[in-house]
Amino acid sequence: MLQIKSFTFNPFAENTYVLYDETGEALIIDPGCYEKQEKGALFDFIADKGLQPVKLINTHCHIDHVLGNAFVKNTYDIPLWYHKEEEPILRAVGSYAPNYGFAQYQESKADHYIKEGEWIKFGNNQLLCIWVPGHSPGHLVFYNEPSQLCIGGDALFKGSIGRTDLPGGHHETLIQAIKNKLFVLPDEVIVYPGHGPETSIGEEKKTNPFVGENSGN
Numbered sequence: 718m719l720q721i722k723s724f725t726f727n728p729f730a731e732n733t734y735v736l737y738d739e740t741g742e743a744l745i746i747d748p749g750c751y752e753k754q755e756k757g758a759l760f761d762f763i764a765d766k767g768l769q770p771v772k773l774i775n776t777h778c779h780i781d782h783v784l785g786n787a788f789v790k791n792t793y794d795i796p797l798w799y800h801k802e803e804e805p806i807l808r809a810v811g812s813y814a815p816n817y818g819f820a821q822y823q824e825s826k827a828d829h830y831i832k833e834g835e836w837i838k839f840g841n842n843q844l845l846c847i848w849v850p851g852h853s854p855g856h857l858v859f860y861n862e863p864s865q866l867c868i869g870g871d872a873l874f875k876g877s878i879g880r881t882d883l884p885g886g887h888h889e890t891l892i893q894a895i896k897n898k899l900f901v902l903p904d905e906v907i908v909y910p911g912h913g914p915e916t917s918i919g920e921e922k923k924t925n926p927f928v929g930e931n932s933g934n
């Protein structure tokens with residue numbers, strides 16, 4: 718059975734997720750750990766559970782989601798996967814990281830570009846990769862059908878949606894992507910977002926002020 722562990726890291730209060738199952742194989746998604754104690758918390762959890770990380774995945778490559786990429790790659794020697802459209806987004810991070818106070822930021826490079834519709838396999842589980850652009854151009858959401866959950870990144874939040882004023886962002890694209898790609902999932906699906914608490918597809922369809930049924934969109 719799929720298990721999910723979340724951490725909230727860095728001053729952006731970004732949610733980092735570890736997905737794992739009874740085989741011990743694990744995915745690390747959007748490691749935002751930067752400070753020593755944040756890296757330690759992630760490392761200790763994986764060691765305590767006896768997990769074997771097999772892949773490092775980014776929903777998208779804004780700074781808050783990739784601060785721990787190099788640490789995870791170097792610690793576990795695992796491949797980094799993200800969508801090709803995020804390449805310029807990730808390459809830009811190194812130039813602005815010091816201005817945000819992350820002078821120790823280390824670059825990381827993709828080992829594989831994820832395509833829409835691709836499956837990410839680990840242990841006895843797999844995630845379907847759904848392209849949900851608008852917050853950033855190559856933003857992906859990862860869906861596990863048997864557990865009825867998805868890792869939502871910064872596309873859809875509880876009562877909100879991702880900002881679209883950053884490079885590569887586009888408001889109408891995000892609205893349409895959420896409606897056409899996420900709101901077609903079952904209402905029961907739990908969304909684990911990149912910031913803030915989890916929600917469900919059904920709750921956001923009903924009440925979200927940007928994309929819900931009373932939003933006018």
Ligand SMILES: [Zn+2]
Pocket residue numbers: 777779852853871
């Ligand atoms: Zn973002």
Ligand SMILES: [Zn+2]
Pocket residue numbers: 729731779781782871911912
């Ligand atoms: Zn974020």
